[in-house]
Amino acid sequence: MxxxxxxxxxxxxxxxxxxxxxxxxxxxxxxxxxxxxxxxxxxxxxxxxxxxxxxxxxxxxxxxANEKRNFDLTKAEKKAQDNLYSGITYALGGAKNHEEFKAHEAILNKLIGEDMTKKLLKYNGERGEVVNNPDNFKFDLLNKTDAQITFSPVNDIHHAQVNAVTTYYSKDNDKEKKFRSLLIFDYDLAKQKVNSSKITNFDDANLSGNQE
The missing domain is CATH 1.20.5 (Single alpha-helices involved in coiled-coils or other helix-helix interfaces)
Structure with missing residues (x-):
């Protein structure tokens, strides 16, 4: 079992x-x-x-970053400096009157931008006269403007900051008056054009001033 x-x-x-x-x-x-x-x-x-x-x-x-590596930054900055210098030095003292300025306005718009061109036009006359007679004021700047143009470190070639310390002169009763302004540009180095701009006007030798 x-x-x-x-x-x-x-x-x-x-x-x-x-x-x-x-x-x-x-x-x-x-x-x-x-x-x-x-x-x-x-x-x-x-x-x-x-x-x-x-x-x-x-x-x-x-x-x-990659675009910058493949970009000739030195060449582009040199061209931008030349363009801005030509535009600034003509816009401040290069024209004798409204007619001459208007004749070069299209070129100035390309060199320094439309906004800066309009602003610098008003710098060619005495402030009170420019306000009271904006379309027909007397041009009193001398043709001896200088601009020291430098670049802040460039991280984006389409938005480079360009600084132009600009010195210009007017003549009043045979006496020269010296002015200095800082022109700041947001600049596209690839397209060689101004994106935007602003101005700081210096009131004294210590370079303190107001911005517009």
Whole structure:
């Protein structure tokens, strides 16, 4: 009886093992990823990685830092200095009257920007007369203007800060009067054009003054 009992017990465990093994095989077949699905997943992963790499490349190529590395900064700054110097020195004392100034206005707009051109036009006459007769005041600046032009460190070639310490003179009863202003430009070195500008007028030798 004991031998029959052990034999029956072994049979039960054997059958149970067969069932477990069969369930494992069925699960493996049902839930195992299909080769085609794995291929599609891997393909999408590779495509995504390629897109990420391409995006990084485009961002790097179009970054201000990379653009600056591939840009002839020295040449661009020299050209900007020449343009601004020509525009400033003509706008302050280069014209004898309104007619001459208007004849060069289009060129001045390109060299120093429309806003700065309009501002410097008013500097050619006596302040009170400019206010009272803005379209026909007398030009009294001498043709001896000078501008010391420097650049702040350039981080973005499309927005470089250019500083022009400008000295100009008027004549009143055979006596010269000296003036000094700081002209500041936000300058696009790549396009060689002024983005914006402002003026600080110095009231004394210590270069303290007001801005407009």
């Amino acid at each position: 004991e031998e029959n009992f052990e034999s029956t017990n072994q049979k039960v465990w054997r059958y149970f093992s067969y069932v477990i093994a069969l369930i494992g095989i069925i699960s493996a077949v049902v839930f195992a990823p299909k080769t085609g699905a794995l291929t599609d997943v891997n393909k999408k992963i590779n495509q995504t990685e390629s897109q990420i790499a391409e995006t990084k490349k485009v961002i790097k190529e179009n970054s201000p």
